[in-house]
């Protein structure tokens with residue numbers, strides 16, 4: 001397993017639409033190794049999610065901690081060809097960051113409750129009912145597969161914040177969520 005280089009904002013791979021994987025792709029040793037490497041890379045950089053285009057692979061695949069409160073014990077979920085189905089029209093603003101946009105945070109509106117459909121790493125169909133932070137992570141990562149970054153979803157740039165200032169002025173707000 002290895003730590004992969006993460007593409008940063010400005011790299012064209014982050015703006016392309018990624019291609020779907022079929023079952024024989026999923027079973028290939030290359031894709032299985034990519035999944036393992038993506039999990040290692042996400043943990044190495046303390047991310048809560050990582051999409052394949054972020055490691056220069058234009059494939060519809062992401063890994064993420066789909067927990068309401070991700071921590072060291074959270075399980076990593078692998079989602080291939082994800083599809084987001086919002087459970088309602090209710091959206092909520094929340095802080096997001098991105099390994100491809102280092103040290104920046106901003107408030108992004110997302111659906112509060114969704115069903116996430118996709119295949120697992122064995123090609124088996126899965127459905128996850130997600131809400132709050134887990135739903136946010138799934139929407140953020142699925143956006144990466146369509147070349148969409150969280151900046152694109154922000155209603156206003158007024159909350160765009162460097163990590164130091166975020167920690168200094170805004171973390172208290174997040175804890176009250």
Ligand code: NI
Nearest residue numbers: 097098099100
């Ligand atoms: Ni991201």
